[in-house]
Amino acid sequence: MRAARTVFLKEMREMLRDRRSxxxxxxxxxxxxPVIFVIVTLTAKSRExxxxxxxxxxALINTVAIPGLPEAxxxxxxxxxxxxxxxxxxxxxxxxQRVRAILIVPVEAAGAFAEGRSAAAExxxxxxxxxxxxxxxxxxxxxxxxxxxxxxxxxxxxxLNRTLLEPFDLKSTNLATPRRTGGFVLGSILxxxxxxxxxxxxxxxxxxxCAGEKERGTMETLLVSSASRRQIxxxxxxxxxxxxxxxxxxxxxxxxVSLSGTFRAIARVGGDEIEVSYGSIAAALxxxxxxxxxxxxxxxxISAIARNxxxxxxxxxxxxxxxIVAAMLSTILGxxxxxxxxxxxxxxxxxxxxxVLAGIFNLPFxxxxxxxxxxxxxxxxxxxxxxxxxxxxxxxx
Amino acid sequence: xxEAHDLSKEFRxxxxxxxxxxxxxxxxxxxxxxxxxxxxxGAGKTTTLxxxxxxxxxxxxxxLVAGHDVATEPEKVRAKIGFMSNSMALYGRLTPxxxxxxxxxxxxxxxxxxxxxxxRLIEELGIGAFARGRCDRLxxxxxxxxxxxxxxxxxxxxxxxxxxxxxxxxxxSRTITGFIHRCRGxxxxxxxxxxxxxEVERLCDEIAVVHGGRIVAHGTMDxxxxxxxxxxxxxxxxxxxxxxxxxxx
Numbered sequence: 001m002r003a004a005r006t007v008f009l010k011e012m013r014e015m016l017r018d019r020r021s022x023x024x025x026x027x028x029x030x031x032x033x034p035v036i037f038v039i040v041t042l043t044a045k046s047r048e049x050x051x052x053x054x055x056x057x058x059a060l061i062n063t064v065a066i067p068g069l070p071e072a073x074x075x076x077x078x079x080x081x082x083x084x085x086x087x088x089x090x091x092x093x094x095x096x097q098r099v100r101a102i103l104i105v106p107v108e109a110a111g112a113f114a115e116g117r118s119a120a121a122e123x124x125x126x127x128x129x130x131x132x133x134x135x136x137x138x139x140x141x142x143x144x145x146x147x148x149x150x151x152x153x154x155x156x157x158x159x160l161n162r163t164l165l166e167p168f169d170l171k172s173t174n175l176a177t178p179r180r181t182g183g184f185v186l187g188s189i190l191x192x193x194x195x196x197x198x199x200x201x202x203x204x205x206x207x208x209x210c211a212g213e214k215e216r217g218t219m220e221t222l223l224v225s226s227a228s229r230r231q232i233x234x235x236x237x238x239x240x241x242x243x244x245x246x247x248x249x250x251x252x253x254x255x256x257v258s259l260s261g262t263f264r265a266i267a268r269v270g271g272d273e274i275e276v277s278y279g280s281i282a283a284a285l286x287x288x289x290x291x292x293x294x295x296x297x298x299x300x301x302i303s304a305i306a307r308n309x310x311x312x313x314x315x316x317x318x319x320x321x322x323x324i325v326a327a328m329l330s331t332i333l334g335x336x337x338x339x340x341x342x343x344x345x346x347x348x349x350x351x352x353x354x355x356v357l358a359g360i361f362n363l364p365f366x367x368x369x370x371x372x373x374x375x376x377x378x379x380x381x382x383x384x385x386x387x388x389x390x391x392x393x394x395x396x397x
Numbered sequence: 398x399x400e401a402h403d404l405s406k407e408f409r410x411x412x413x414x415x416x417x418x419x420x421x422x423x424x425x426x427x428x429x430x431x432x433x434x435x436x437x438x439g440a441g442k443t444t445t446l447x448x449x450x451x452x453x454x455x456x457x458x459x460x461l462v463a464g465h466d467v468a469t470e471p472e473k474v475r476a477k478i479g480f481m482s483n484s485m486a487l488y489g490r491l492t493p494x495x496x497x498x499x500x501x502x503x504x505x506x507x508x509x510x511x512x513x514x515x516x517r518l519i520e521e522l523g524i525g526a527f528a529r530g531r532c533d534r535l536x537x538x539x540x541x542x543x544x545x546x547x548x549x550x551x552x553x554x555x556x557x558x559x560x561x562x563x564x565x566x567x568x569x570s571r572t573i574t575g576f577i578h579r580c581r582g583x584x585x586x587x588x589x590x591x592x593x594x595x596e597v598e599r600l601c602d603e604i605a606v607v608h609g610g611r612i613v614a615h616g617t618m619d620x621x622x623x624x625x626x627x628x629x630x631x632x633x634x635x636x637x638x639x640x641x642x643x644x645x646x
Contacts, residue, residue, distance in 0.1 A: 003502075003505075007503070010488075010495075017531075018490060216486070217484030220480065221547065224451070226472060226505055226551070391452065395452065
């Protein structure tokens with residue numbers, strides 16, 4: 001295997017001198033997640049502020065009929081109430097966006113409310129507008145508040161205790177340790193990104209290593225050397241594998257750094273205490289190792305078949321889509337999975353990673369996921385070798 | 398030494414069906430001589446050379462290169478041949494020294510022997526001044542010299558040139574033809590393909606005219622002249638492959 005080692009070392013040396021592939025394999029995965037997190041957090045914060053503070057005009061029709069309702073609405077500083085006499089006028093105002101929602105109390109409601117019955121009321125909103133939905137939510141808050149006060153008043157008027165309407169006094173206790181909560185949160189997003197970078201990180205290099213060599217005319221001279229085809233492709237796969245694992249590692253570092261920052265921020269504002277377990281993160285990285293070999297082999301198969309870089313980029317599209325879908329499925333599926341899923345390539349790795357991060361060591365699942373991943377990796381490696389040994393593939397007219 | 402006997406190559410083509418790119422060629426090239434394959438584009442020259450270089454497997458006949466069968470002992474054949482095409486085929490991000498070392502290692506050289514061989518080539522070919530810069534920053538002439546060093550780092554018995562001067566200017570072509578002469582002087586077997594008549598006439602000791610996958614004539618320049626009764630190689634060639642149809646006025 002000396003020639004394979006020679007090829008591997010030369011490919012690594014060339015890749016490490018290529019700024020473009022270094023950027024894609026290391027810098028982008030390291031920085032992209034922190035940057036995305038900062039943007040998402042800032043956007044969410046500003047969105048939350050406008051949601052809380054923006055004053056929304058709402059139309060009120062006959063709300064004075066319910067005692068306490070106009071006052072309760074008046075106390076909501078982010079609602080600007082306007083009285084209307086007729087429904088049509090209010091709806092016209094809503095169409096022109098002068099008001100965002102309409103609360104209508106019919107004339108007969110006053111009597112029902114006073115007599116201890118249900119008072120009819122109607123809330124009109126536009127389900128296709130988020131400001132209108134927000135106005136509806138705020139009005140519903142006010143109504144619940146008035147409702148609660150009225151419930152209490154009615155009970156007291158009859159000499160009854162409020163517990164009559166509250167059969168349960170519920171207290172929830174969370175058994176999860178901060179560390180396990182952290183694993184749960186990490187497990188929901190980390191596998192997707194790490195798997196994505198396992199594929200993307202080695203892609204440039206993989207295409208350069210066969211399709212690129214064909215394009216530049218170096219392939220012939222390489223194949224005429226004493227090294228066997230098998231050794232050449234072994235060296236190339238190993239180099240791409242290294243790069244894809246390195247890129248998975250860097251994306252992991254970027255993710256964990258930005259997430260642990262987020263966790264600390266949550267704890268500071270009085271949320272759940274969340275911790276990151278570095279042991280389980282290391283274990284999660286191990287699950288990527290066979291996947292990295294499989295994807296490196298697949299990328300080199302594509303690269304060997306393609307006549308040039310452009311063709312390789314075209315052929316890889318369906319493969320990328322399949323990987324993205326499989327990795328995304330893992331974010332939807334829970335942590336307790338049927339054993340059959342352990343045999344689905346890519347998805348099995350994502351789910352295994354998710355379980356390990358959540359601190360669930362389901363040995364049959366993990367064992368099967370790892371074993372099938374290794375089998376898939378070896379099968380695709382064999383495919384890559386046999387493609388590389390076929391002259392009809394390497395010298396496609 | 399190269400011996401090709403009834404060597405053939407068929408391709409399966411989706412549009413044209415089975416294509417015989419090389420159709421039973423027989424020839425031999427001896428050490429210390431330059432053997433030229435002369436033919437138009439698509440005559441089967443490159444396919445023939447690729448079979449000799451073990452890049453393509455023959456579908457018929459056999460070929461021995463330096464005593465080894467290309468079909469059954471491709472790795473032994475590859476250890477004995479150097480291959481050059483018109484592409485310089487350099488890795489842009491390696492230095493010339495790394496480039497030559499890489500191919501030396503692939504051919505099984507190592508340690509002090511490798512270093513000595515690389516040092517000697519760098520000196521002989523005048524690569525020293527730019528041996529530590531990246532290959533993609535070299536001039537065409539410099540690249541050409543590195544490419545030569547890469548092809549002969551393992552001291553091959555046989556050197557195969559596939560249209561080596563195609564698309565090169567006069568200066569860089571001169572480097573190549575000089576190198577071909579040098580290979581002959583060192584007693585190597587040289588096989589060379591070209592569609593450029595003057596080049597073949599000037600360089601080759603023996604010429605095989607290839608047309609439609611077959612060798613239509615074979616011998617020294619003088620023998621070919623005698624056979625056709627013409628003196629210019631161009632007219633000799635046309636006499637052998639048949640004149641192209643005149644364009645109607």
